[in-house]
Amino acid sequence: MRDFAVSEDPRVQAQLDRLEALSIPQGRLGLDAIRALLARLGDPHLAMPPVFHIAGTNGKGSSSAFLRAMLEADGKRVHQFTSPHLCRYNERIRLAGELISDVALADLLAEVIDAGEDVGASFFEVTTAAAFLAFSRTPADACVIEVGLGGRFDASNMVAHPAVCGIASLGLDHERFLLAPDDSAPAHPMARIAFEKSGIAKPGAPLVTQNYVPEAEDAIAASAARIGAPLHMRGRDWDAVAGEAIEYRDRHDTLTLPLPALPGAHQADNAALAVAMLRLQDAVSVSAEAMAQGIRAARWPARLQWLSAGPMTEFVDGGRVLLDGGHNPDAARVLAHYLGGLGEEVHAVCAMLDNKDARGFLTPLAPYLSSLTAVPIPGHACHPPEFLAKVAGELDIPARTADTLDQALTGAQGPLMICGSLYLAGTVLRANEELPD
Missing domain, CATH: 3.90.190.20 (Mur ligase, C-terminal domain)
Structure with a gap:
């Protein structure tokens, strides 16, 4: 099923109509199509600002919102890539804090679709390539990139040298894709989900995680060791307890942070993951004061x-x-x-x-x-x-x-x-x- 989109701008709609006509992967796995498309575009994924890449079953969108809010509270210019959109396709691509304009979006999609007409790229692969191309051309201090589906074979996994990768909460979802037979993957369902999500790990880039069942934690640890990613697991390398405030600790020190304005007790966990991702990487500095401001300021529509x-x-x-x-x-x-x-x-x-x-x-x-x-x-x-x-x-x-x-x-x-x-x-x-x- 494709992610259908409509626009009131006729130039954008013309490109969205072309997107709808693209192939549907139908069981195709791998990054060959997105790799070929990015090559046609000059490999923009190699020229983006420092990337905060985040996967997970639930919570990755909220954690992305907290990351952007904290970075912006520190005065940083932030690109953001999320999916799916709720009302307008433009929501998927945020350039230096602002949703991409219709004028820029129409030209961007036309360029990417024209470049890859014979590559066989899907709706999401074209969308990802378009975001990466825009991010490479617009100055910013950081990119917050949310995985669309899974991680290992997600188009966003073309990110080459992330500042840090994060994994939000894990659960069973998209089983037809994520639990498809694969002799190279663990058999246990939650271990398999963790294996797919931890496929975003990159050599030398910190991998920051939440608490999971033992089978999932073992799968993530194996992925991190195999790829050479420093692993920072909640409860071992960092932790957070929410009461009247969030009491956060890691190898650096401890912080007392406010509870999120976003409703739901789980949002404290999502905010804590974002804090850990910021503190356990070295590419972009963010003050504790900005983290606190960002936790209070973050908004994420259609979640409670x-x-x-x-x-x-x-x-x-x-x-x-x-x-x-x-x-x-x-x-x-x-x-x-x-x-x-x-x-x-x-x-x-x-x-x-x-x-x-x-x-x-x-x-x-x-x-x-x-x-x-x-x-x-x-x-x-x-x-x-x-x-x-x-x-x-x-x-x-x-x-x-x-x-x-x-x-x-x-x-x-x-x-x-x-x-x-x-x-x-x-x-x-x-x-x-x-x-x-």
């Missing part, structure tokens, strides 16, 4: 986001609407923990792509939901609403279906939660006129 008053929230009695794009069991457990702290049950509106584990996602949420309305995701291969409603019913969640999001929301009582898909989240943000900036 209470929507502002707008056209979409007007449908809901009371106007209280929580939006979360998490879509796997680990994300659901984080969401359930947050809902437990609200002290009241919520009604859910849910949609999920058809390659996601609906039962695994809904099971942790069941005790906190008064009801669920299942909806489709227009333009995407998703679970039929009838299937989601059936799964919810089997979990003793009163469930119904609706043909559209507007229909699902009309007359609903708040608090209401919209969940299950980043694509659904993007639809909601557009409808509520809350475009990420």
Whole structure:
């Protein structure tokens, strides 16, 4: 399935239409296509500012947001590459702090697609090459680059000499790709996930990790040793404890840092990983004061986001609407923990792509939901609403279906939660006129 994108700018849309016509990998593994495309463009990945490269199942986007906010609080100019976009393709490429403009994006995509028409590159490979080309041409002090899928074979893994690599929390997701048979990879599911994510490790570049189950930690340690990457594991080489503040320690010293403004207890862990990545590398210096400012300033849309008053929230009695794009069991457990702290049950509106584990996602949420309305995701291969409603019913969640999001929301009582898909989240943000900036 391709990451369809639309733009109000006709020049950008013309290039997005060309992107949609590109090949879909369909089981193709490896970096040959992105390597060939970058070579046609003059190998821009070798000329980027210092790179902070981060993988993970959940939390890598939030950790990337914390990294950018901390670097910018220190006065640094920062490029950022993230995926997927929520509302506009431009969100994927941030140049020196600003989303790429439509004018620049149209020219950039045209150049990259023209250069690699016969390479067989995919949507994401072209997007990655475009970001790297823009990063190589625009002065900045650092690049924050988020892995799209996995790590070992992700197009972003063409980063050659990162300042530091990080791995956020790990869990089972994208099993069709990440657990595909491979005799060179570990058999244990979590070890395999860790093996794929730690494929971003590079010789001499610090690899900073969270806590994981032993099988995952062993796989990461083996990858780091094999490639020659200095490994810094949480609980061994650094640690953080969150209470009234974040108490952080590593080989340098200890820091007391504020709790994030981003909601959810898990965000302290994501912020701590970003702090560790900054402190355990030597390419870019950031003060402790800037780290504290960045933790407070970081924003990351569609993650436990209470929507502002707008056209979409007007449908809901009371106007209280929580939006979360998490879509796997680990994300659901984080969401359930947050809902437990609200002290009241919520009604859910849910949609999920058809390659996601609906039962695994809904099971942790069941005790906190008064009801669920299942909806489709227009333009995407998703679970039929009838299937989601059936799964919810089997979990003793009163469930119904609706043909559209507007229909699902009309007359609903708040608090209401919209969940299950980043694509659904993007639809909601557009409808509520809350475009990420």
